Amino acid sequence: MKDMKAVDEKMILQLGQEYNIPFEDSYELDTAYATFLLSHDKTLYQQQIKNHYQPLQALYFDKVGQLISFQINCNAGGSPNLAWDRDSILTTFPPKQQTKIDNMLSLDKQLKFLHPLKQTSKFNAADYDYVVVIYWNRFMDRQSKRFIKFMQDNSKLSKDKRVKIIYVNNDNIFAMADNKR
Numbered sequence: 001m002k003d004m005k006a007v008d009e010k011m012i013l014q015l016g017q018e019y020n021i022p023f024e025d026s027y028e029l030d031t032a033y034a035t036f037l038l039s040h041d042k043t044l045y046q047q048q049i050k051n052h053y054q055p056l057q058a059l060y061f062d063k064v065g066q067l068i069s070f071q072i073n074c075n076a077g078g079s080p081n082l083a084w085d086r087d088s089i090l091t092t093f094p095p096k097q098q099t100k101i102d103n104m105l106s107l108d109k110q111l112k113f114l115h116p117l118k119q120t121s122k123f124n125a126a127d128y129d130y131v132v133v134i135y136w137n138r139f140m141d142r143q144s145k146r147f148i149k150f151m152q153d154n155s156k157l158s159k160d161k162r163v164k165i166i167y168v169n170n171d172n173i174f175a176m177a178d179n180k181r
Contacts, residue, residue, distance in 0.1 A: 002139045006175040009117050015138055019145045020152070021167045024121035027114040029135070029170040034177065036113065040104070048102045050074075055174060056082070056147045057135040060094040065107035065125065069094040071151075073143070082143055084150040093157035094130065107131055114168055129161040137171045 007015075009028070016026050037049050051072055060069035071089075075098050076082040089096040107125055110133055116122070125131050134151050136144040148167070155163050 001143075002141055004139045004171070004174045004177075007138055007169065007171045011138070012117065012169045012171075013119070016167065016169075019136065019148050021136075021148065023117070023119040025164075025166050026117045026120055027166055027168045028117060029168050029173055030113045030115055031173050031176050033113040033170075034173045037104075045104065047100075048104045051099055051102070052104060055135065055137050055140050055170060056144060057133075058095075058147075058151045059105070059110065059133040059135075061107040061110075061125075061131045061133070063126075063129050065131075067101050067103070067105065067107075069097060070099040070101055071095060072099050073140075073147070075099050081146060084147060090150060090154045091157075093154055093159075093161070093163075095154055107133075114166070123164055123166075125164070127162065128164040130158065130163045132163060132165045134165060134167050135170050136167060137169060137174065139171060139174065 012026060012028060013023060037052055040049055042049065054072040054074055056073035058071040059067055062068045073082055076084050077086050084090060089098050132151065132155060134148060136148055155165055
């Protein structure tokens with residue numbers, strides 16, 4: 001892992017190119033996302049907050065915007081590389097369940113925390129059967145790159161379904177949290 005530090009749009013696009021992320025599908029996570037997560041009652045939502053605060057995530061939303069599959073780094077296992085396909089969970093689209101589904105974030109709510117970059121293309125979620133939101137970052141470098149590849153490969157199993165993948169860089173919320181320590 002690399003040091004957590006803030007990144008600008010230029011860095012996000014450079015890394016995105018290295019990680020095979022299409023410019024038109026690139027977003028940055030608003031730092032208000034952390035405030036949103038932490039605004040929930042920690043005694044009731046501790047596990048959900050922890051899950052949604054993970055650096056690497058893939059959230060699969062169905063046509064009505066409900067979360068139907070959730071992959072996060074802390075549940076992947078593996079060493080030295082995260083084992084994203086442990087128990088063959090990525091052999092179907094959407095993937096088999098890795099992390100417990102919750103209703104903390106619908107697709108509409110999720111999209112409110114995403115900032116498009118200059119080269120990002122607008123899309124209408126209603127035009128797709130599935131929208132996959134992939135959280136990635138610079139500080140997990142090789143693990144981010146591998147994760148993105150695994151999720152892209154999984155989306156190829158969708159056959160005749162219309163799938164939109166959006167890639168969300170979350171370096172800045174972790175850099176912000178690291179600076180508060």
